[in-house]
Amino acid sequence: MKEGPDIARIASLIGDPARANILTALMAGKALTASELASEAGVTAQTASTHLSRLVSGGLLILRRQGRHKYFALASDEVAKVLEGLMGLAAHGGHLRTRTGPKDRAMKKARVCYNHLAGEMGTRLFDRFVGLGYLDRSGNSLRLSPLGKSVMVDFGIDVDGLAGARAPLCRECLDWSERTSHLAGSLGRSLFSRMVDLGWAKRDPAGRAVIFSAKGEQAFEAFLSAKA
């Protein structure tokens, strides 16, 4: 009778309303921070913290540390499948959450991640920088090449000043909506703030979305289509 895997342990993990809300919020596939999940779940940060650590140690979530943030995501497709199955069982009178409003589309295209550029445009910039040889991604480290440095200087960034600071110059930041990396670090921040200074884009004051002007987007594209 006490045979088999401990499904009660897993099920009771999912069975708490706050944790169920957290898991449901993560069904969208994006990773969210602890604070975001706390507000999704409708509990305080302390409570969410204990829930999240339980979910991680229970194998339902995985954790990515990124600076002073912690990003949580579902651990695997199997987890998502089980949750989907549970939703099916539970859908007697309930309806599925609806997502992907117009705001989400803007967020997906371009948004700030702390103070650097993320979303489609952020990841394209990163990929292109690597392809053009501006960034050198050998081994685990990410470094700015001499070519990349001269391009950045031409763009109006004080690379030497940044390099003197303690903070790392270049860092990869996993972009969860695109499932690939974008550029973080002090260079990433400077790059974005330079774009804002140039009038290419501005931040949505209400959220994390970044709105490029038409001219700004053209300039951005031209910047990326420089020949190697």
Place this chain on the structure above:
Amino acid sequence: MKEGPDIARIASLIGDPARANILTALMAGKALTASELASEAGVTAQTASTHLSRLVSGGLLILRRQGRHKYFALASDEVAKVLEGLMGLAAHGGHLRTRTGPKDRAMKKARVCYNHLAGEMGTRLFDRFVGLGYLDRSGNSLRLSPLGKSVMVDFGIDVDGLAGARAPLCRECLDWSERTSHLAGSLGRSLFSRMVDLGWAKRDPAGRAVIFSAKGEQAFEAFLSAKA
């Protein structure tokens, strides 16, 4: 955080150990009575009664009255699938239980599930019995073929005596560690107890592991390698 399907309600239903045991017992596909389920779950009849009524009103179980008995079964295949998914998550993610000590390896290889053989050897026996035509798995039912019956009789099992009893002769039981079925039912029990009588194996008095002797394992292999 708003309203979605109430997966927490369903999950917390499964999340109680006693109810999880009940559901697991019903995974075999057979309907069981309230008393049987009480003993499967390891709780008293009163406790089981409240659990069962919750499971029914939660939509996980269906109820069939038959005389003064109440037979319970899983409400649908979807329920079974969710349970199976949970078993998968629990088996892979439950790092506390999945430490592979020497004892766990023994458990994985051979153990008792109630009173029949489970684990690698149990599932191999089941598969081989089906392959040799001893068991007929057409449709949902599992039956002992005439050939299988004569082999069982030769092995020293009173098949007719078992068939007269109330308990089902053959039953499939999903083996969580192997993800396939092994043989349960009164035949499964008799088969295992006969192996013990023959000195092939004995139960670990401290746990559920089954320890085969060297000769016993040889005999077991010879038994399975009979030609069809």
Place this chain on the structure above:
DNA sequence: CCAATGCTTCGATTAGCATCGAACTATGAA
């Protein structure tokens, strides 16, 4: 260095619920 932000740990409180003994109802058999 200091301030701000994101997250965690601690302690105390609270609420829910699983559990069982005992008494009760219902069905079937002699």
Place this chain on the structure above:
DNA sequence: TTCATAGTTCGATGCTAATCGAAGCATTGG
């Protein structure tokens, strides 16, 4: 009818875990 078996309801008990306030770390920015 009377007895036996199957299952339920009730009340009391005790344990677990969710929750939040407050304080403590850790990282980042200036």
